[in-house]
Amino acid sequence: MTSPHRDRAGRPLVAVTGLGIVTSLGEGKEDNWAALTAGQSGVKRLSRFPVAGLKTTIAATVDFIKAEPFCAPALSQEMAMRAGAEAVGQAGIGAPGDFPGPLFIAVPPVEMEWPHRRALAEAGANGEDVTYATLLAGARTGKFRAWYELFLFGTVAENVARCFGTKGSPISLSTACSSGATSIQLGVEAIRRGETQAALCMGTDGSVHPESLIRFSLLSALSTQNDPPEGASKPFSKNRDGFVMGEGAAAVVLEDYDHALARGAKILGFVLGCGEKGDSFHRTRSSPDGAPAIAAIEGAIRDAGLSPDDIDYVNAHGTSTPENDKMEALGLASVLGERMKSVPISSNKSMVGHTLTAAGAVEAVASLMTIATGRIPPTINYNVPDPAIELDVVPNVARDANVRYVLSNSFGFGGQNTCLVFSGEPG
């Protein structure tokens, strides 16, 4: 019997044996990878609801999966099921409906939506102006029992857990726009402490509805360059003016390397390191000095047992907001130094928009496929370089390269900074 494989810190190595993805570009790795490396955009004019009166009228919605009538938890759940099925199917682990480990799933915070409020108001109507007392009267009719389940925060996770037969109490989490990365981090930690030999980690977000769009719009976070829609998301460009909301889901099967080897699984890559640091500067803005982002980047590289010089591609958070891209470039330059000017970095969000809760997981899948195929997806819409950001953003056209170590960044409202390091080889 050979001795167990361990990383440089003596911990179990965390291999990736399954990947699944759904974005506005399509369902499945094959379609998504073809589109991502062809520089295609999934951003389009919104058709899900009327856009009259809105400043932003575009999004990278997933319209080919029907959740009718639209409601965020229903679409989020369905996308998670499909991404999960692809990942678990590829991993060939356990038996159908019997995944041998826990579920960590990043889900958008659920909330009742306007069609539901309107139905409750109608059911409770008493001829007077509508208040929440009217809605409560509607609730008492007993006609809306199914919606109770729909709008509990834990429902999507339990349904996904039941579908795949994951073990233990599934964890629903939110760390805003770094949620998908956090789900992977939780899985890595569980495997490293020997609690499990496999984990299903996912992020999903199908929450483009009028109020969610308007909320980001009121915070001036969204691009308003609606025409053409596919040109709106332009990370690192001088004329970037905000992010584009996106929808999608991604799933990653993590497995103790020795467990994967023992069952003869195909190894798709490794999660070598995770870094995390909170920011106390502001509710929506990052510390101007980039210190928390820097600490998260450094932490991930250190946790991977690597040095900054080892990183040969960065899958950027790259939201296309003026502030994020500047801060991210600053943070990377601080850690990777002069070398950062020549390290390729690209933003999948230029094509699939900002998939919010799912983004970290979606970008993990793209990072691992970059390593596997030796092809770096481009940052599209890069036509006006920002002289303040000296980066090789792999402009507009995919590039072939031998990529061994990828740093993937995720930053979010509420001072969330989570970075992951992926590799093709075990260390």
Add this chain to the structure above:
Amino acid sequence: MDREIWITGIGMVSSAGVGVAAHLEALKKGDAPQVDNDSFAPYRVHPVVAVPYEQQIPKKADQRQMEAWQKLGVFAAGMALDAAGLKGDAERLGRLEMIVAAGGGERDYAVDGQILTQAPLSEHPAEMLNERLMSDIRPTMFLAQLSNLLAGNISIVHGVTGGSRTFMGEEQAGVDALRIAEARIRAGQADAFLVGGSYNAERPDVLLIYAMADYLWTHEYAPVTEREDRGGGFILGSGSAFLVVEAADVARARGATPLARLDAVASDMPARKPGSVAASLDGMWGRIAADFDPSRGVVFSGATGAVGVTAEEQSVLARRAGDARVHVTGDLFGHLVEPQFPAGVALAAAALSEGLYDDAVVTGVGHRRGEGSARLSRVG
């Protein structure tokens, strides 16, 4: 690595008072809890007491950026940090990890009411909705709705910036928050955590969710375990509980005093069917509390009052806890949802630190899904 874990700080606020001492006092008195029968009739809520927010959130600007559930949480988190002797210790707070169990939401009730009143009269309701939302919602309202912005506010107000994770999923989020913190410390993946949650029950939009499925107790107040024959149900309560949980070696090195030892946390979520809750809790009891000594022990139950599952949990306690005193935390401050389990653990730790008991078990029973248990013991 298999480290000993201490609870070194508690912050609590609810209808039973401000601070853990007030809660223990209320527990000893055993009076019926505070109930607001009128504001949301026919629904009842346990309203939070007046909270001296300025003690923990000195900047009015910070208070204005938060809604009630966030203010309660930031307040309780600050109390826990104070109690642990970590307040203002920038170096340690910069490494302190956080797991927060949170829901979210909060609405502008007046705006919602106006839109819903107008909608049926409007020829183009969707366009009207866009227009009203664009002009009427406060941009900062979003920051009171996002689940992870309780953690974000704790970072801003108290400077906790190690790591920050927010778990969602009603009661079970509170159980798993403590379970993951415990597991990470035990395995040497982290040294110290701030763990807890917060809930504002005095909101018609949260009542609405549970009212749709008839989960709310609308009869005259009755203790949690005496509701079964009238259909069961819970009375939501406003409140928050936060704990500082540390590796004993780390706490000892900085001269911190333990309130109690956290021996184990377990959670599970088997599919609900008759008997599943009893089996789940009984299994956990066997794993983490088989040697529980009823003569020196106490139980803090997180039973909600929901029909069926409450009786199942009580049956396990009747079988397993012997003559030990069982406190149902819902009888003290109602159902706090996400923070219910952390609040139970906080009370158990406080009771142990007072020397009232040597051993404690805390249960959590999600009204719809998920069960949890924690085992604590007296230090020294």
